[in-house]
Amino acid sequence: MVVAHGPKGEIGLGNKLLWHIPEDLKNFKKLTVGKMIVMGRKTYESIGRPLPDRANVVITRDTTFKPDGVIVIHDPMMAFDLALEAESDLEVDDFEMVVIGGGEIFNFFLPYTQKIYLSEVPYEGPADAFFPPVDYKEWEVLKKEEFKDFTFKILDRI
Incomplete structure (x- = not known):
């Protein structure tokens, strides 16, 4: 997972x-x-286009949603099949499927996640989408880096 979230x-x-x-x-x-x-579809729509140089997979319940340049799936578990297929096609050992949001998608994939690339932002204000609660006792901090506007961490599941 790659996520940037506020203190809550x-x-x-x-x-x-x-x-x-x-x-x-x-x-x-x-x-x-x-x-x-x-x-998820809402995250894709907020971006507005497929991100270049990446295989863009969008999960949606909407069977009419078919934008160009993305792979649309309707069952989140299908993402694992796509990742396994891509890994074997590429013949690499360090292939990563990266979940980028939103809240429902993070919540679904968190139990399956091995690594979180986390940007912690000191945000104070309203929100209507949230990263699910994480039990940080289950995670080891592999890297921590302070920046002017955020703290970046790499977390690995223990």
């Missing part, structure tokens, strides 16, 4: 991000380019 797990409001932090967006790109990214 805030990730969005009105289908938009709560902040614009160029350094965090640069980090997001670095973490996701060349990988399969998985997102």
